[in-house]
Amino acid sequence: MGIDFRARVGALVPPILALFIGLSASLIIAAVVGESPLKVLEILLSGALGSATKIGYSLFYATPLLLTGLSVAWAFRAGLFNIGAEGQMTLGGVAMAIVGISFPDLPWIVALPLALFAAFATGGTWGAIAGWIKAKRGCHEVLTTILLNFIAYGLASFLILSVFKNPESQVPETAMVGAGYQIPALSGSLGNLIGGTSPLNLSLGFSLLMVAVYGFIFKRTRLGFYQKIAGGAPEVGRFAGVRIDQQTILAMFISGGIAGLAAVSPVLGFAYKTREGFTGNVGFVGIAVALLGRNSPSGIVFAALLFGVLTKGALDLDLDTKYVSRDLATVIQAFIVLAVASQAGLSSLWASLWPSSVSRIGRTAK
Amino acid sequence: MTSQPILETRDLTKSFGSFTAVAGVSLEFATGQIHAVLGENGAGKSTLMKLLFGLHRPSAGEILLDGEKVSWRSSMNAIARGLGMVQQHFSLVDTLSAIDNIMLGAEVCRGPSLVGKLDRHEAIARLEKLLPSRSLAVPWDALVGTLTVGQKQRVEILKLLFRKSRILFLDEPTAVLTPTEIEELFSVLRELKAQGRTIVLITHKINEVLHICDTYTVLRAGKMVTRGSVSTVTIDHIVESMIGRKLPDFSVDRHPTTSDMVLECLDVKEESRAGRRASGDDGTLSRGKLNDISLKVHAGEIVGVAGVEGSGQSHLVEVLFGLRNVSGSVKILGKDVAALNSRQIRDLGIGLVPEDRHHQGLWLDESCFTNMVIGIEGRFLRGQIFQFRDLEKTTAEWARDFDVRASSLDLPVGRLSGGNQQKVIFAREVSGRKPKLLVCHQPTRGVDLGAIDLIHRKLIELRNSNLGVLVLSSELDELLKLCDRIYVFFEGRVVCEFARASFDRMRIGAAMTGVADGH
Numbered sequence: 059m060g061i062d063f064r065a066r067v068g069a070l071v072p073p074i075l076a077l078f079i080g081l082s083a084s085l086i087i088a089a090v091v092g093e094s095p096l097k098v099l100e101i102l103l104s105g106a107l108g109s110a111t112k113i114g115y116s117l118f119y120a121t122p123l124l125l126t127g128l129s130v131a132w133a134f135r136a137g138l139f140n141i142g143a144e145g146q147m148t149l150g151g152v153a154m155a156i157v158g159i160s161f162p163d164l165p166w167i168v169a170l171p172l173a174l175f176a177a178f179a180t181g182g183t184w185g186a187i188a189g190w191i192k193a194k195r196g197c198h199e200v201l202t203t204i205l206l207n208f209i210a211y212g213l214a215s216f217l218i219l220s221v222f223k224n225p226e227s228q229v230p231e232t233a234m235v236g237a238g239y240q241i242p243a244l245s246g247s248l249g250n251l252i253g254g255t256s257p258l259n260l261s262l263g264f265s266l267l268m269v270a271v272y273g274f275i276f277k278r279t280r281l282g283f284y285q286k287i288a289g290g291a292p293e294v295g296r297f298a299g300v301r302i303d304q305q306t307i308l309a310m311f312i313s314g315g316i317a318g319l320a321a322v323s324p325v326l327g328f329a330y331k332t333r334e335g336f337t338g339n340v341g342f343v344g345i346a347v348a349l350l351g352r353n354s355p356s357g358i359v360f361a362a363l364l365f366g367v368l369t370k371g372a373l374d375l376d377l378d379t380k381y382v383s384r385d386l387a388t389v390i391q392a393f394i395v396l397a398v399a400s401q402a403g404l405s406s407l408w409a410s411l412w413p414s415s416v417s418r419i420g421r422t423a424k
Numbered sequence: 425m426t427s428q429p430i431l432e433t434r435d436l437t438k439s440f441g442s443f444t445a446v447a448g449v450s451l452e453f454a455t456g457q458i459h460a461v462l463g464e465n466g467a468g469k470s471t472l473m474k475l476l477f478g479l480h481r482p483s484a485g486e487i488l489l490d491g492e493k494v495s496w497r498s499s500m501n502a503i504a505r506g507l508g509m510v511q512q513h514f515s516l517v518d519t520l521s522a523i524d525n526i527m528l529g530a531e532v533c534r535g536p537s538l539v540g541k542l543d544r545h546e547a548i549a550r551l552e553k554l555l556p557s558r559s560l561a562v563p564w565d566a567l568v569g570t571l572t573v574g575q576k577q578r579v580e581i582l583k584l585l586f587r588k589s590r591i592l593f594l595d596e597p598t599a600v601l602t603p604t605e606i607e608e609l610f611s612v613l614r615e616l617k618a619q620g621r622t623i624v625l626i627t628h629k630i631n632e633v634l635h636i637c638d639t640y641t642v643l644r645a646g647k648m649v650t651r652g653s654v655s656t657v658t659i660d661h662i663v664e665s666m667i668g669r670k671l672p673d674f675s676v677d678r679h680p681t682t683s684d685m686v687l688e689c690l691d692v693k694e695e696s697r698a699g700r701r702a703s704g705d706d707g708t709l710s711r712g713k714l715n716d717i718s719l720k721v722h723a724g725e726i727v728g729v730a731g732v733e734g735s736g737q738s739h740l741v742e743v744l745f746g747l748r749n750v751s752g753s754v755k756i757l758g759k760d761v762a763a764l765n766s767r768q769i770r771d772l773g774i775g776l777v778p779e780d781r782h783h784q785g786l787w788l789d790e791s792c793f794t795n796m797v798i799g800i801e802g803r804f805l806r807g808q809i810f811q812f813r814d815l816e817k818t819t820a821e822w823a824r825d826f827d828v829r830a831s832s833l834d835l836p837v838g839r840l841s842g843g844n845q846q847k848v849i850f851a852r853e854v855s856g857r858k859p860k861l862l863v864c865h866q867p868t869r870g871v872d873l874g875a876i877d878l879i880h881r882k883l884i885e886l887r888n889s890n891l892g893v894l895v896l897s898s899e900l901d902e903l904l905k906l907c908d909r910i911y912v913f914f915e916g917r918v919v920c921e922f923a924r925a926s927f928d929r930m931r932i933g934a935a936m937t938g939v940a941d942g943h
Contacts, residue, residue: 279808283801291787291798297745297778298799299770 072401073350073357077364080394084386091381098386101378106371111254114245118258118323120366122147122337124265125320126344127362128272129313131353133185133199135276136309137289138192142203143317144341145210146184150177150318151325152214152222155332158235159222169238173326178315184210185314186307193303199310207341218334230334241327259327266359268316273355285309317341346395365391428491430455430622431476431507431591436485438471445471447646448485453591453639458613458623460633460654463643464666464872465842469626472643473593477509478502508589510580512596518569522562523547526582547586554585556615559608573732574605578612591622598632602732603900603933610636628873630662631901642666667873674880674905679724679888681908686861686892687721691752692743694916714739714750715916721861721892726883728903729896731913731936737896738779739916741865745769745776757860770799772860775853779865779896781842785849788838792830793819795837796852822855823848827878843875850879854886862886865896880906900932914938 085095106116126143133140140146153176157169164172188202215230222232241260244253252258276282287295288305296302324336343365350364351357372387429452438446446468453459463469474480476487478496486493489505496502516525523544532547533540548564555561560582562575571579577597584592598606613623613636625633634640634654641651642665650665664670694713714736721727729737742748744756746766754761761769770776778784786795796819797804804815816833823833826847830840837848846867854862864883868876883906887893897903903910910922912935919935922928 278810280801280805280810281808283810287787287798290789291783293780293783294785294787294798296747296766297776297784299745299765299767300799301765301767 073352073361073398076350076394076397076401079397080390080392083393084390087389088382088386093379093381098375098379098382101374102368102371104371105374106367109254110251111256112370114253114256114258116363116366116370117253117262118256118328118366119369120362121258121262121265121323121327122320122340123343123347123362123365124262124269124358125316125322126341127347127351127358128265128269128344129315129317129320129341130344130348131351131358132272132285132316133309133313134348134353135282135289136285136305136313137292138189138306138309138313139200140185140188140203140310140313140317141200141345142185142188142206142210142314142341143320143344144337144339145203145207146181146314146317147320147337147341148214149184149210150181151321151332151336152217152232153177153180153318154239154321154325155222155232155235156217158239158326158330159233162236162238164236164238166238169236170241170326173235173239174319174322177318177321179318181318182311182315185317186311188314189307189310192310193306214332215334218332224331231329232332234331235326239326240330241322243327257328259323261323261327264322265320268319269355269358317344320344343391346391346398349398350394428455429453429488430490432488432491433472433476434486434488436472436475436487437483438475438480439483445646446475449643449646449648450485451641451648451651453622453624455622456617456620457638458617458625458636460630460637460640461624461626461643462628462630462640462662462666464628465870466645466872467643467666468646469643471646473509473595473626476502476593477507503587503589506588506590507593508584508587508591509593509595510577510584510597512599514576514580516568516576516579519567521565521567522571522575522579522582523551523564525568525579526551526586528583530587551582551586556612556619559615560612572605573600574602574608577601577605577609581612581616589621591624592616593624593626595626596629597625598627598629600733600898602936603929604937606632628666630659630666634659634662644668663873669874671873671877674877676881676884677888678884678908679890681725682723682890684723685720685755686723686757687719687744687894688755689717689719689740689743689752690755692717692740692754693751694739694748695751713916714743716752717916717918719911719918721894723860723892724887724890725908726887726893726895726906728907728910729894729913730900730903730910730932731898733898735913735936736916737865737913740913741776741779741863741896744774744863770857773858775857775859775862777846777849777853777862777864777867779869781845781849781870782838786837786845789836792823792828792833792835792837792840792848795848796822796833796856798852800852800856819851819856822851825855826851826882841872842870843872846871846879847875850882854882859891861892861894863894863896866899867895867897868899868902900929900936904929904932912936 085098088098089095105112107113126147129143129146130140154173157173157176184206188199188206191197191202192199218232219230224231224233243257243259245255245258276286284295284300284305287300288302288309292302320340325332329336347358347361347365351361368387368390372384375386376383431453432451434450435448436446436450437444437448449472461469461472471480475482477499478501479499488494494505517528520528527542527547532543532550534543535541560578562571562578562582568576568579581592597609601609617623625637627633637654639651640654640657640662642649642662644666692714693716717736717740719727729740731737739748743750743754746761746764746769756769756772756774759772782788787798793816797815804811820833828847828851829844837845840848853859867879871879883893895903895906904927908924910927910932911918912920912932914936915938919938922932
């Protein structure tokens with residue numbers, strides 16, 4: 059138990075350190091360009107957490123990050139690097155809109171599950187293509203998922219602009235989904251206590267539920283066990299009778315599916331239609347969420363909330379500071395990712411300096 | 425001992441934190457003799473060698489070369505002073521010729537060193553002057569990739585001679601050799617000894633090497649437990665010193681074999697470009713490809729496959745488990761497995777102890793519990809959900825069956841000793857799977873003598889309880905001890921078959937090199 063507890067506490071150190079490094083480095087940059095770091099920090103915090111509405115916005119921005127982070131984390135667990143969450147999410151959003159436009163009169167109890175299913179299946183299929191190519195042809199998923207992103211953008215543009223276009227709008231967006239598909243904002247509930255007047259909606263609960271399901275699957279089920287074997291010890295699985303190629307395809311299907319679901323808050327919970335470029339890089343930030351959260355359910359929640367807070371807090375930088383803009387949030391994220399990545403690098407560097415520099419001679423059998 | 429020792433250690437100690445890998449070892453290597461350094465995995469042999477070669481700095485004690493104290497700054501110092509080592513895993517460039525490999529890093533050049541022309545003739549001439557006899561020569565211009573394992577080892581030895589090494593360390597030199605090749609190696613070593621060179625063999629294979637050695641030193645748990653002259657010692661004494669206790673005699677009853685066939689391979693042949701992708705294919709040359717393999721295993725029988733590594737054993741295992749496509753028929757427990765996938769084949773009742781424990785057998789980062797259910801997790805699932813209480817209770821029983829020693833089965837299996845890791849695999853594949861056919865590939869590689877004894881007894885026990893066992897091993901002695909029949913593989917073919925009554929070490933060894941004598 060003692061060891062277990064220490065390991066748990068120890069696991070918290072790297073992400074917190076990464077956050078600290080990322081924040082400090084960015085504040086130093088702010089100072090270099092002539093902005094007071096304390097002021098920047100204050101704007102970030104008050105902008106993100108200063109009122110119920112601001113907190114609501116932070117949570118609203120965190121909602122899709124929970125799911126894209128989860129998507130990337132699932133793939134990581136299975137030994138795969140899904141850089142395609144952005145494209146998968148885009149197509150998921152398009153699928154929601156298509157269903158919502160095609161069957162507008164369904165009651166919400168049917169409509170919402172149907173739209174979610176369509177988004178999952180579409181994003182999943184997009185992911186599974188990369189999984190299939192990897193399993194059968196050995197082409198690395200990093201390459202294929204990046205390339206599939208571009209195809210997804212093109213496909214989405216075509217569908218949004220040419221097939222399901224909103225005829226009354228100049229903006230590249232689809233028509234509205236039916237009323238049954240629209241998830242209302244929480245604003246107004248409990249006298250604006252939750253989320254103030256922000257567009258925060260029940261998608262947050264759904265996303266948190268998905269994180270919990272993910273945790274359960276990887277802790278307790280055969281599916282999670284096989285996925286982990288595919289990621290951690292594929293040869294062991296192969297000799298034990300686990301079809302690793304199938305697991306790879308399945309992993310990319312589920313990962314892509316979760317990314318497809320990430321469209322739920324921006325599409326069904328906010329705009330009620332799908333705009334071109336509605337994802338706003340959430341798919342890529344999901345990679346940072348998974349890395350910072352170390353693929354653990356609680357870590358993903360922590361990282362998604364953190365990045366939600368950063369996104370919201372940084373919006374006020376445009377107005378309230380002279381020299382830095384909202385892009386500082388991206389800089390902070392980038393530094394955090396660098397810090398997380400270099401921790402792995404640093405420890406392996408450390409390992410290579412310490413024991414293995416001496417293992418060149420007299421290495422025993424295995 | 426004789427004259428002045430060429431290399432000597434006094435109270436040599438090396439600690440890593442609280443762990444002492446080498447504790448006060450004092451030993452002497454006399455000039456012009458062959459010395460054996462014996463010990464199990466983890467006894468401190470590797471650390472001792474690293475100290476001698478300057479790859480570790482001693483925590484205490486000293487090293488003396490030619491009677492004078494040395495302190496190496498790096499291994500380059502040690503090599504410059506005449507120490508040389510042939511590692512168990514050769515470090516050769518397959519795509520270069522033998523002579524280029526030998527010269528590599530000490531090239532003979534005409535003209536300025538960087539852009540000068542390699543003078544291979546000069547190098548060969550220098551080398552041939554150094555050779556005790558032609559027996560050490562290899563075809564100088566042949567690509568190393570085309571040489572046999574024995575020849576590759578000679579190239580490694582020649583590399584040392586070319587660098588004027590006076591003390592040659594050979595780490596597990598017999599591990600990859602056939603009996604014939606071992607004899608050839610020994611005659612080379614004797615010639616080098618006659619030239620006045622000092623040779624140190626680091627090994628745990630006592631039987632094979634002891635008779636050519638002059639002295640022995642046994643390490644156990646970092647300490648030197650005994651040393652002396654080989655002429656006055658028995659093997660039993662050395663084994664006892666190595667493991668710290670007596671091994672009981674290995675004499676067991678063998679129940680008669682039945683006629684029930686558990687495995688039958690008929691004309692198994694790999695087509696060109698056979699083998700599924702993503703099968704971890706090592707791009708093996710044609711010599712590892714199966715060519716008309718036919719073999720049988722009955723219930724209550726241990727059948728061995730002998731052969732130089734890479735003669736098709738790995739491919740055969742993959743074929744049996746549905747991981748490689750072949751023509752011909754494979755029947756397990758009477759069922760043709762061609763139409764079955766790997767999971768279905770496994771579920772017929774076939775256990776596997778794979779060759780590469782660390783990659784194919786165990787998931788090193790995970791707990792022993794987890795490792796003991798891989799592939800048989802179904803019995804611990806209710807619906808799709810794991811029942812951990814049942815899992816931990818049952819796997820703990822399996823671990824007891826095979827005497828797995830771990831302070832907790834929650835530990836990552838990678839932290840266990842090699843022997844205990846192998847026992848975890850056996851526990852899973854035997855107690856967990858309860859198979860009718862057990863396939864063991866290199867069942868005791870990198871395993872301590874105590875665990876080897878336990879595994880061998882268990883295999884005989886399983887055989888007597890009517891299990892069919894197929895053992896693929898490059899340790900001929902292991903096969904001779906366990907098997908009722910032995911097939912000898914050479915370049916993907918079965919060259920001959922021996923029944924227990926007609927086992928003959930030299931003849932089987934000859935067959936391993938392709939010399940079949942029509943048996």
